Amino acid sequence: MGTNVMPSGEELLRFLPEMILAIFAVLVMLWESRHDEHGERPGMPAFALIGLGLAAAASIVAGAAPGYAFRNMLVVDSFATFFRLLLMGIGAMAVMTASPFLRARKAEGGEYYSLILLSLIGQSLMAASNELIMVFIGIEISSISSYVLAGYLKDDKRVNESALKYFLLGSFATGFLLYGVSWIYGLTGSTNLNEIASILGNADIAPDAVLTGAATALILAGLCFKVSAFPFQSWAPDVYQGAATPVGAFLSAAPKAAAFATLLRVFLTAFDPMADRWLPLLIVVALLTMVIGNLAALWQTDVKRILGYSSIANAGYVLVAVAAHSTLGISAVLFYLAAYSVMNFGAFAVVSLREETELKDFEGLAKRQPATAALMTVFMASLIGLPMTAGFFGKFYIFQSAIDAELYWLAGLGLLTSAVAAFYYLRVIAAMYMKPSPEGAPEMAVPAASQQAVMFVAAALTIGFGIFPGWLLDWATRSSGLLR
Amino acid sequence: MDAALFYTFAAITLAGALATVTRRNPVHCALGLIFSLLGVAGLFLLQAAELLFAVQILLYVGGVMVLFLFVIMLIHLEQAARLRQYSRQWPVALAALFAVFLEIYVLAQSGLPGLPPSPQPRLNAGGNTERIADSLFYVYALPFEAASLLLLIAIVGAVWLARKKEQPQ
Numbered sequence: 001m002g003t004n005v006m007p008s009g010e011e012l013l014r015f016l017p018e019m020i021l022a023i024f025a026v027l028v029m030l031w032e033s034r035h036d037e038h039g040e041r042p043g044m045p046a047f048a049l050i051g052l053g054l055a056a057a058a059s060i061v062a063g064a065a066p067g068y069a070f071r072n073m074l075v076v077d078s079f080a081t082f083f084r085l086l087l088m089g090i091g092a093m094a095v096m097t098a099s100p101f102l103r104a105r106k107a108e109g110g111e112y113y114s115l116i117l118l119s120l121i122g123q124s125l126m127a128a129s130n131e132l133i134m135v136f137i138g139i140e141i142s143s144i145s146s147y148v149l150a151g152y153l154k155d156d157k158r159v160n161e162s163a164l165k166y167f168l169l170g171s172f173a174t175g176f177l178l179y180g181v182s183w184i185y186g187l188t189g190s191t192n193l194n195e196i197a198s199i200l201g202n203a204d205i206a207p208d209a210v211l212t213g214a215a216t217a218l219i220l221a222g223l224c225f226k227v228s229a230f231p232f233q234s235w236a237p238d239v240y241q242g243a244a245t246p247v248g249a250f251l252s253a254a255p256k257a258a259a260f261a262t263l264l265r266v267f268l269t270a271f272d273p274m275a276d277r278w279l280p281l282l283i284v285v286a287l288l289t290m291v292i293g294n295l296a297a298l299w300q301t302d303v304k305r306i307l308g309y310s311s312i313a314n315a316g317y318v319l320v321a322v323a324a325h326s327t328l329g330i331s332a333v334l335f336y337l338a339a340y341s342v343m344n345f346g347a348f349a350v351v352s353l354r355e356e357t358e359l360k361d362f363e364g365l366a367k368r369q370p371a372t373a374a375l376m377t378v379f380m381a382s383l384i385g386l387p388m389t390a391g392f393f394g395k396f397y398i399f400q401s402a403i404d405a406e407l408y409w410l411a412g413l414g415l416l417t418s419a420v421a422a423f424y425y426l427r428v429i430a431a432m433y434m435k436p437s438p439e440g441a442p443e444m445a446v447p448a449a450s451q452q453a454v455m456f457v458a459a460a461l462t463i464g465f466g467i468f469p470g471w472l473l474d475w476a477t478r479s480s481g482l483l484r
Numbered sequence: 485m486d487a488a489l490f491y492t493f494a495a496i497t498l499a500g501a502l503a504t505v506t507r508r509n510p511v512h513c514a515l516g517l518i519f520s521l522l523g524v525a526g527l528f529l530l531q532a533a534e535l536l537f538a539v540q541i542l543l544y545v546g547g548v549m550v551l552f553l554f555v556i557m558l559i560h561l562e563q564a565a566r567l568r569q570y571s572r573q574w575p576v577a578l579a580a581l582f583a584v585f586l587e588i589y590v591l592a593q594s595g596l597p598g599l600p601p602s603p604q605p606r607l608n609a610g611g612n613t614e615r616i617a618d619s620l621f622y623v624y625a626l627p628f629e630a631a632s633l634l635l636l637i638a639i640v641g642a643v644w645l646a647r648k649k650e651q652p653q
Contacts, residue, residue, distance in 0.1 A: 005622060015626070022633060029640070070626040111644045118637050125630060137630045141637060148641030 007070060014069040014076040014128075016058040017084055018121045024051025025117035032110030041108070045099040045450070048113035052088045052095070052120075059084035059124075066483055068130065072192055075130035077483035079330075082475065083127035083261045086338055090254045091120045093345045093454050098246035100448035101352050105244075107153055115152075116250065119145035123258030127265070132181045132191040135262055139177065139226065142255050143170050150243040150251065162242025169235045170225065177222025183215035184270075193270040201273035213277050219266065220278060220285075226259035227315045230288040237300075237308030245357070248304060249348030252311045253341040260318055260337060264330060267322075268482055275325060282323045283410055290316030290417040297424045304357045306424055307347055310383060313421055314340050320414050321398040324405040327480050332397035334476035339382070339390035339465055346458030347379040353447055362428060364437030372447070373432045375455050380425045382462045385418055390465035390472075397473070490530055497523030510555045518548050535613040 012019075028047045035041040063081030068074065094116050102108040122141025129135045147170060151163025185191050187207040188199045200206050225232035240248040271278060293313030300306045318340075321332040350372055351357055366373040382389035395418060402411040447455065465472050500520030507513045525540040620628055 007625075071623055073624075073626040109644070111640055114640060115637070115644075118633065118640070121633060131627075133624065133627050134630070137627050137634060141630065141634050144634065144641060145637050148637070148644060151645055154645055 010065065010067065011069040013058075013065075014062045014067070014074055016062055017055040017088075018124055020055040020058055021051060021117045021121045021124070024048065024054075025114040025121075027051070028113045028117070029110045041110070044108070044110050044113050045095050048095045048117060049092055051117055052092050055120075055124075056085055056088040059088065068483075072194070073131045073134050074125075074128045075483050076128055077481070078479040079261070079265070079334075079482050080124075080128035082334055082479035083257060084124045086257055086341060087120050087123050087127070087254055090250065090257070090341050090345065091116055093349070093458070094246055094250035094254070096450040096454050097249060097345075097349045097352055098244070100451055101244065101246050105153065112149070112152060115145045115149050119149065120254065123254050126258040127261040129262065129265065130193050130269075132184065132193070132196075132266070132270075135266060136174075136178055136181060138258070139174060139222075139262070142258060143174060143226075146170075146251055146255055149247045150239055152247055153244050158242045159244065162239045165242075166235055166239045169232075173222050173225030173232060175222075176218050176225075180215045180218030180220075180222065183211065183218065187212055187215060193266060196270040197272060200271065206273075209274070209277070212274060216271050216274065216278055217281065220263075220281065223259055223263045223266075224285060227256050227263065227318075228312050229285050229315050229319060230292050230312075233289060233292060233312045233315075236312055237296075237305045240308040240311065241302060241304040241357075245304065245348055245352035248307075249345050249352070252307070252348070253345055256311070256315065257337045257341060260322070260333060263322060264333065265482060268325075268330070279323060279325060282319060283407065286316050286319035286323050287410060287413060288316075289313070289319060290414055294417045294421045294424075297421070300424070301359050302357055303351050303359055303362065303428060304348075306359075306428065307344065307351070310421070310425070311344065313417065314344075314383075317395060317398050317414060317418070320402050320407070320410055323410065324401040324407065326401060326405055327477075328397075328404055329401040330480035330482070331473065331476040332394075332401045334479055335397050335469075335473055336394035338472060338476070339394040339462070342458050342461045342465070343379045343382040343389070343391055346455055346462065347376065347383065349451060349454045349458065350376045350379070353451070359427065359431050360438065362431045363435035365432040367437055372455075375459050376432060377429050378459045378462055380429050382466065384422045384425045388463065388466045390462045390469070392466055393469040393473070486530065490527070493523045493526035493530065495523075496520070497527065511552070514548055514552050514555060517551075518545055521545055521548065533612060535616055 024047060028044050028051075031047055032041055032044060059081055062076050063078060063084075066075075066077040069076060095113060098112060098116075099108065102112060119142050122138045122143070122145065125134060125138035126142060129138055147163060147167040150166045151159055153159045181191065184196060188196050190196055190199065200212065206212070221232065224230075225235075228236040236252075240252055243251060267275075267278065290313055293309050293311075293316055297306050297309035297313065300309060314336075318333055318336055321329045321336065323329075324332070353372065354361060362376075365376075378389070382391035385391045385395040399411045399414060402408075402414065497520050500516045500518070500523055503516030504513050504520060507516060521540060521544045525537050525545075528534075528536040528540055
């Protein structure tokens with residue numbers, strides 16, 4: 001025991017992105033404390049962006065040589081690298097949208113940037129975990145910082161309510177997950193994903209199937225909460241509506257993408273030998289998530305709530321691709337998560353320009369601010385899944401993977417619900433273009449340069465992936481092979 | 485010898501616990517808690533779990549010292565002495581105690597149905613402390629480090645959420 005305690009350079013390199021994020025999270029707070037508390041404190045977003053850029057570069061370098069690290073705790077493969085880069089991109093958008101937003105509310109603190117970076121550490125660990133204990137710690141790092149971010153504007157009652165709700169329900173869900181993990185350890189004597197797979201796959205030593213099934217269901221329940229899938233979806237609209245808009249955007253993209261990475265990694269590695277047991281459950285969950293999310297969104301009158309329910313529905317689509325249980329399905333998941341992060345963040349960025357987010361506040365926006373309205377239209381069109389947008393190819397690959405897996409009725413019903421979804425996205429477009437401006441309509445804040453950058457880049461990517469999906473699809477396909 | 489030590493430590497644990505719930509002065513309660521925790525530490529030592537013994541004293545007894553600070557800072561001692569005590573619920577506690585005793589008695593009589601016989605406790609060669617250190621700092625070094633990040637987040641979050649906004653002069 002303990003012959004070589006020091007980690008090798010290769011292992012450290014595979015953990016380098018997280019180390020960079022941790023260093024910069026602390027640096028941001030130290031930088032803030034150098035300045036007067038009530039004065040201007042410039043440079044914090046720049047610090048955070050430099051940290052994200054370095055971490056992304058480190059992810060690329062580390063991803064060039066795939067392998068395990070720290071006694072199989074981490075596995076850095078192309079799959080993990082894809083998610084790390086996606087997460088850094090989401091983090092950069094969250095920093096750039098939030099900086100002017102928080103400054104306008106006199107609430108810009110180093111803690112915000114620090115918590116974004118710290119929560120990305122957890123999410124990036126989730127994507128690269130090869131061990132249930134690491135999965136749990138990654139989820140906790142991501143969740144605890146998410147709870148604090150959700151309550152970031154602490155003087156607002158609605159923010160506090162939604163953060164408390166998120167915290168209570170989230171802790172409960174993590175409890176499910178941890179309970180499942182402890183059952184798995186009790187049944188197999190291991191928390192390593194590869195070892196669990198080899199034990200479950202060997203009929204001679206596989207533990208009782210009913211107990212393993214129950215443990216798997218507990219872990220699935222915990223992860224379903226994190227991706228806001230049925231029946232654990234009800235928190236999502238409340239939290240996304242209550243939290244500060246840039247935070248809502250971040251929460252609907254980053255923790256969700258990481259939770260899907262975990263779901264794929266854990267279920268396709270450790271629990272793959274018993275796939276015939278959990279796949280039917282996953283199919284039902286996917287179907288109900290799509291139906292509930294899309295139907296509930298129809299009655300909403302608040303744009304942030306619409307986006308909240310839409311994020312539930314979108315989680316349902318992604319689950320369809322997970323349920324396809326194929327390499328094509330994994331690449332469809334990766335493609336869709338990237339496309340969804342971009343278009344959803346763009347929509348949230350537009351919404352973040354306003355204090356009020358009722359649908360009627362958007363009436364006649366096309367007359368007042370044509371550029372903003374046009375950008376919002378691009379994001380809505382992509383969320384509907386119209387051709388020439390990233391959302392179209394995202395849905396196309398998802399339902400194609402479902403049809404390839406002979407899940408015809410799931411694909412059919414999914415298409416049907418996404419046709420229903422078109423209705424509520426169109427309501428937003430109709431409000432902007434068809435309705436006249438109400439008397440004394442509130443002006444939207446003129447977007448700051450960084451917000452404009454986020455919106456235009458998001459729109460460009462949404463259209464770019466819609467016309468040239470090949471590049472992203474190639475990358476997603478190359479990243480779909482899990483190192484097992 | 486073992487039995488005598490066991491009963492001594494058990495008596496200290498119980499007496500301390502009783503004092504914790506029955507005393508009116510919060511400082512006395514905290515003192516009682518320390519005795520109770522020390523008794524449990526002694527029981528750990530009897531089980532040859534020397535690491536748990538040390539951790540129990542360092543963390544729990546240390547934690548109670550912090551509790552002392554809180555008591556002195558936050559509670560008005562004279563007021564607290566007049567408050568309603570939770571130990572008035574002793575009939576309920578007695579009933580719960582009786583139920584647990586009954587459960588243990590029945591289980592001990594009937595044996596545990598359907599469960600395999602419990603494995604013999606295994607003493608690790610080289611001592612528990614070394615084994616725990618090996619798994620904590622060698623096999624599980626990364627989760628151990630990651631958990632410290634988790635604590636950092638909890639501190640940052642708690643400070644941010646709890647701090648009142650100061651109005652600039």
